[in-house]
Amino acid sequence: MTGEPAETATTRHVVVMGVSGCGKTTVASRIAAATGFVFAEADEFHTAANVAKMSAGVPLEDVDRWPWLRSLARWMAERAAVGESTVIACSALKRSYRDVLADGPPSVDFVHLDGAAELVRARLAARVGHYMPASLLDSQVATLEPLQPDERGVVLDVSRTPDALARQAIDALGLVPWVHRPASSEHPG
Incomplete structure (x- = not known):
């Protein structure tokens, strides 16, 4: 893990980052399911003009x-203002982009899904129904700036399964898994 450990906060905010096709959405949604964090797909925040361009x-x-x-x-x-923790799937390829994201909530941890471009390219080629064409992978790889030592986060190898990556991220960041317990009908004595 890079950077300083997260300070004690009432909420936690995680950005699962990397190039298109590395598994950000799958891993982020699994982290959200395991922790109870509110999930968002950054692609859904793009303007229509950005989507058309890509x-x-x-x-x-x-x-x-x-x-x-x-x-x-x-x-x-x-x-964060209403006490909710979040996890976002977002490319966040440059340090300057991550700095903008980190200016929002009290603290942000990054999970960088990294790996061989050939593996990611194969995943992109097999993906159906996404507006991001595989042809943009090279520009994303060229743009990518790895996490710096002063950024809080962890780098994980995309060759692992999404479940293993989510577990590894939760453990590395010290996120508390959420366990849903049904309301008990018994009242303490």
Whole structure:
């Protein structure tokens, strides 16, 4: 794990990051299911213009990303304000993007899903119904800036199963798994 440990906070916020096709959404949704955190898919926060651009195989520029990143940071901050922890699946490829996200809630931990471009390319080729074409993978790999030592987070190998990655992230970040217990009909004495 890089960076300093998260301070004691009433909420936790996790961004599962990496290039398209690395498994961000699958892993983030499994972390959310295991912890009870509110899940969001960052792609759903993109404007129609951003989606159209990416669908056409045109990489986004920073000017396209800033409003999107600020809306994600605001969403996390709003959830924190009402006592909800969050997990977001978001590429967060550059340090400057992660800095914008980290400015939202009290603290953010990053889970970087990293691995061989060939494995990710094969996953992208098999994916159906997503607007992000495999042709943009090279631009994402070129843009990716690894987590820096002063950023809180962990780097995980995408060759592992989504369940194993979610468990590893939960353990590495010290997230408390959520256990649903039905209300008891018995009252303490």
